[in-house]
Amino acid sequence: MNSLDPPLLDELRAILGIEAIVSRATELKVYECDGWTVEKSSPDILLMPRSTAELSAVMAALDRRAIAYVPRGAGTGLSGGCLPLNAPAMICTSKMNRIVEIDYDNRRVEVESGVVNLHVTNAVKARGYFYAPDPSSQVACTIGGNIAENSGGPHTLKYGVTTNHVLGLEVVLPDGEIVELGGPTEERCGYDLVGAVVGAEGTTGIVTRATLRLMREPENHRTLLASFPDVDSATRAVSLIIASGILPGALEMMDQLITRAVEDAFHVGLPADAGAVLIIELDGLEAGLTASADAVATMAQSCGASAVKLARDEAERALLWKARKRAFGAVGRLAPNYATQDGVVPRTCLPQILRVISEVSRRYDLRIGNVFHAGDGNLHPIILYDERVPGQVRRAIDAGRDILKACIEMGGSLTGEHGIGVEKIGEMPLLFSPDDLRVMTELRHVFDPKGRSNPGKVIPEPGACVEVAAPRRQVPI
């Protein structure tokens, strides 16, 4: 705790009280990584403000001593977004978890940033509303984290990602200043500053409150499970469905490795012998749903689907979604460790990228499963490894990198919803020119002129070697 002098500690204690400060090494140990466990680094101090005022006072105190910080919500991120890098202080929003106001008439809700994603929907579902972005970690991840990563989820194909659902933000800038961006109204003029903060991964300050859009629950659903002999035929069906003009609420694919893991874990009746399955959910007005579902089933069959099953009731539908949303964890039953990639390709390139992935799997001798948002071309190859086997961590990282490179070559992107974090920062120059990165840095400096807010994330430092992860980090590989 060399960077934190006693006067600063006294000041922080005066702001937060002793209960909201964690400074002993044993306790800080559990904060050394999030869902990206490849790299680890403990903060020197963890601060847990309960209100915007406390958070702002903490940020001002750190600013006066030029101490950098890293924000953290529930720590479910998958790209190391809250890994402390040259940031002694960690500011956690988990105690800021109040739902401030629900405004059904205007279909919006104001929440503190530490509110858990699913708790928003739970609070409004009795009245027939929901909050649309639904990442697989929604039982635990916070709205603040969702905003930082611009999170998605299965239903973003139809409903859009987090940025499409944030109307206004209260942000504390790195010097402690509290600013309001956007607002409760649907249409705004001027620059889209909310858009600049959403997806900035905490490099523009810390979001303390958000006004979110509420959606009306669709009148009904049809949820189909289609089994295919191989991933090729399944991806053809995806393209056919989208091209037909039918827009499903969600269109998800799982390959055989994942299907088997999920079936072993949850016994939902997935076909273990299928090469791939699609979960296709149609939602909207009851009128026309059956016709759409029939059309989708016919298209799936024309692409070679061996079976198309319709979830008979809400319980069956819930079970399918439970299986899909917990697929990542179920993979934990197959191997001690995994790394999840998050590349995006144009939908039509899905068959090609899946061939690349299986080739990468052979080349690095690592099993790779695929569970992903097929409808929007957002891949989640899950690379299985065992950190106890020498060299496997390195191979897993290299394999992930090869997949991302292929995504970019096909005209895709590095991340659909997990963020760049530290995981993919080395690949940013593959996607962006030095000019692009310079402009991004300038934008970031408008919010954070001294570069103290989540340093070392998103934008690679000029001059850093881009082929490997940032060299100053202690990478346990």
Add this chain to the structure above:
Amino acid sequence: MDEAPITQSMPVQDVCDYDLLFDCVHCGLCVEACPTYIATRREMDSPRGRIYLMKSLAEGKLQLDDDSVRHLDLCLGCRGCETACPSGVHYGQLIEGARAFVERNYRRRFFDRFRRSAVSAVFPYPLRMRALLAPLVIVDRLGLRPALRTILPRALRDWIDLLPRLAGARPLAPEAHAAPAADAPRVVVHHGCVAQVLANSENLNSERLLAAAGYRVVHLENTACCGALDLHSGNAARALDFARANVSALKRSGADAILSAASGCSVAIAEYGQLLKNEPAIADDARAVASKVKDLSSLLLAAGWTAPREFRCTVTYHDACHLAHGLGVREAPRRLLASIPGVKIIEMVESDLCCGSAGSYNLTEPEMARELGRRKTDNIVATGADYVVLANPGCEFQIAAELRRRKSKTTAIHLADFLALASNGDVR
């Protein structure tokens, strides 16, 4: 880039089953299912955080110190995280291992040591428990408990507040039931240790209900504590002794189904197979006994139990942790309650969040237990129900104490007692 040397994680300390730690992929989906995380919002008080502490201890990256013990102690062992976990982490086994490790390697402060030895020396032995409570029975008979409270130190007062009124609560002998059909399945109700002293009506009502539903109720000759208290407090050796004694007794009973009015005991028995797997002499019997564990509501539903009369009231159902997260029983008790004419069920929020009782947890961790007890009763009171029905005596004491404190009109009652009340108008 300077390649750091390849780090190979090897266990250097025998904290728990090291390989089981690798089931956890650090996704964090468990944290909001953990009552202590919900209360403190700090990750060292979450399942993922505790697993990380165990792993760091096992790998020698952390030393066992006051902080690590503190956060391991604060776990309720409710297993809410096992329900939430997509990776199938055996958290219960991990925390039991870690607790035994703590007891082997850490010297507690005097008061804590005293508190824990008192629980350990008295609770598993009904005779000792009765002897210790004898003076309080007299106090209660004279109606002097309020006076007694005022002169006791706070720690003792908190313990006594958890006890139901003891006057008139004399040990009830097992009773004979009408002869069942010759081929009726044999059922044993394991009477437990604390339960047979403080809540024997739950055992006897369970037996009456099962007998009336056509089961052949078999009594155990001697009932040892199931060992759960010891497993949860790191005393593995005695837990194994208790488990062996129970396995032989339960095997001799020839039971087709085994249950306990305490869901924690049911789960402990259901895990005997795992617990005794390394003892060849008894491993097969332990597995066989474990596989026979059932719960009251499922047995009654299977036998087609119906309420003999109408009983008009509102009820909210609290999921005892080990019943819901351990045995996975959630629907059966609700279906049973809903089948009683006149009973209206009002669901509370967070019905499967631990009430803070957690075995002897409310005696060793009173602050957290009180906080969770208050949260639970907030949710109960919000339903406005006449009864909160639950299937575990520990939850009943904890919730009843909290309801008494806030002078609520809601009554906490065990499922077996409630069914007796609904059927006969009387718990006894």
